[in-house]
Amino acid sequence: MFKLILLSLTLITTSISQAAVWEDTNSWSMEWEAKYQEWIKSDAVHKNLFISPESKYHGMLPDCADAAYAIRAIFSLENKLPFKVINPSGSRNGIYRHLDNRSNKFDSAGSTPEARLVAMINYLGDSVGTEHLAHYDTYPVKIESVDSGTLFLYKYKKWYHKNAIRHTYNIKDVTKYGDYDVIYSTQAIVKDKLPMIRRMNHNFSNLPHGAWGYKRFIWPEFDGRSNDELPRELEYSEEQFKMADKLGERFFRFVKNQLKEEDENPQQLLYRKLQDLCQEAMDRIEYVNQGWNHHLRTGGKCMDYEDYDAYSTPSRDRALENSFKRLEADFDEVVSRGLDTLVKKRLIEVLRAIFKGDNDGPYVSEDLANTCTLKYREGASMNLATLWERLEKGRLSSHPNDSLEHRWGEKKFGRTNCKKWY
Template identity: 30%
Template sequence: MKIFLLLTLFISPLLQAKVWHSQSAWTQESSKEFSNWIASDEYNVNLFQVGSKWENIKTDCADAIIAAQVIFAFERRIQFSLQLSEGSAHSITSDSHKFDQIQDDVQRVKSFIHYLGESIGTEGLARYNSYPIDLREIRPGDFYISRWKTNGNFIRHAAMIKEVLPTGHLVLYSSTTPVKVRELEVREGMPLHVLSGKPWGFKRIRPAAMSAHELEDYSLNQYDLLNQVGEDSFFPRVIDHLKVEEDSLEENLKRRVRNLCSQLKLRNREINSTQIYLESIGHRCMNYSEYDEHSTPSRDKSLLNGIKRLLYGWKKIRRSNSATELSHELTSALDSILRKNDSDEARLELRKMCHIRLNLNGENLLYDLKNFFDLSMKGQISSHPNDTVAKRWGAPGQNTSCKSFY
């Protein structure tokens, strides 16, 4: 009996010498199964939120894509590997011994995901761990990565393709910076930024130890297309490759409103989360890292610019013959934001399309895109996390005396 116990004590740590014990390698068949999993209800915006098996996983855009791949691989017992640099055999795999001390399987995988997030970002995902695909074969589980320059600095973003719509438009799920636990953001249509060339663009996870010519749907046609038609026509041509039915102007405008509505609702959840955090720290002034995590300047600017782009397009459309194709409900809603129709009926149509419920200074009210747009244009929307909820949404109140870091 003592010998058996000694053997058990000796063998047990060895059994935990991997993040999980894999039964197969990631293959092209695994990629097809991953595609089906991404398209299913198992992969959803609340995957990393409280109540999910995978709650409290912190992500930015690249982390969210890698985390989804790791979760799928763990649940199917597929070996997972990421390459760290070009021309290097150095990689991180699910055979790692770094997490042996964590007994719980799920917690061990979560720690593995966070470790990967600290080790690799969008550059590594684009350059060493994915390959460009044929535009005609884009499917759920593929992802889009872009890089562009703002104020002299490179900005990068990656989004998972959840669904390809019949009109050729995409449903994209993504996280953002800073790294934190968050609900995934949803966008319908095409990504906001056109790829600048290799290695960016529409990509698929690259199975380890497979050469380019062996990869399913491997193609450089997206780069050829970009060179042929230019940035302005690139996404419309991608849509042409994917669509099985024509888009309508009505649905196009509604899709743009849904995207803005998604941003408005996500801002609301971020602010509510910030209030919970403020209560936990006694409402003291936030330090730089806390401010960076909870402030919303980029989110607020993006939402405002999105509304501006919608209204710019709507101004052109409403002066054209195309406006007669649209429903009265939609035209009334858009005219309400544009201040061309101040009737209660038009505002009601707008709120049918998008609104959130807020309590500001003790008053329960419905808040819509027009509220945000008008108050933003007046400079009354606050991005500062130490401001009151009322101030965050542009209602009257005392400004915080806490420092603004940017």
């Protein structure tokens, strides 16, 4: 009897130790892609997906690129679909070239597929980033096909800096006006174990180029094929790169026109964009405070590349500046077309105060305060007109070792001497 029990335990242990992350019994198809799009739109993909104790995927620590892999992998697991990525630590050929759902590398993580997936994503997080996602596991798509489940990946580098900024956005939905509902993670979020960021009515500002832009995951069965060999229904296309080269800064307005289902009336457009701009500025308070708190925790020590990459805000500050510019362009277009008569007078006065420095209206100061007051540090606040003035003059600092006064352009001189990594 003892030998029989021992044999049974051995068989069970062997079975567990050779478990796949999960078994796939379905294959990717356009029908499954459509279901993936609907799932991305749904409340199943939410900000607390990786940190809620109630989540089956609690314990995942994905930054921007890892969050994209994780979201795709979770849907694959829950629907018994294959998941495969190029293994960054494997050989270029042979059995270690890929990391997939059939791997038994994560047996020790637990007896459930969800526990093993958490371990696999965290392993990926230590090995891959947006660069890997852009070059190996995704392909560019037609502009008109951009929708839920599409990724937007960007890489931005100033010519005089050695290091580049990279980021991945997951598009949850495209609005009827051609804007984006996005969800994403960052390195700072991972370090501080915070929820992902979800932003409604988002717009992109870094032009597609090379391997960067609007992309989708390659189906596992097509791994190793050139993009030209992909089936037509996957809608592979290089047009976004050609149009970005041709149109420059006008590219994203072109994309918006391709994706929108209807136009907004001028009042709704300007009011919504003003509210979105306020939210983006409010979000910066949180980002800056994350860096400042880390600065305090480390006794003001100069941040190394990893911490600087997590807590600096050059990309976000550039995006905020571009959001101001887009609102100004929309406002100027409304005025030039004589449509300002369709916009409430006090909204027009607020926008003139922000972009033209015109503060003559009797309610301008009050309306600016009511529209958006940014309490960016203890005892200090400003409105959007002041923020735009400081931002336009280059007074905001993106360096996480700078004081809050310097981060928000309150002080011009005496910034940190710590290294600026990019």
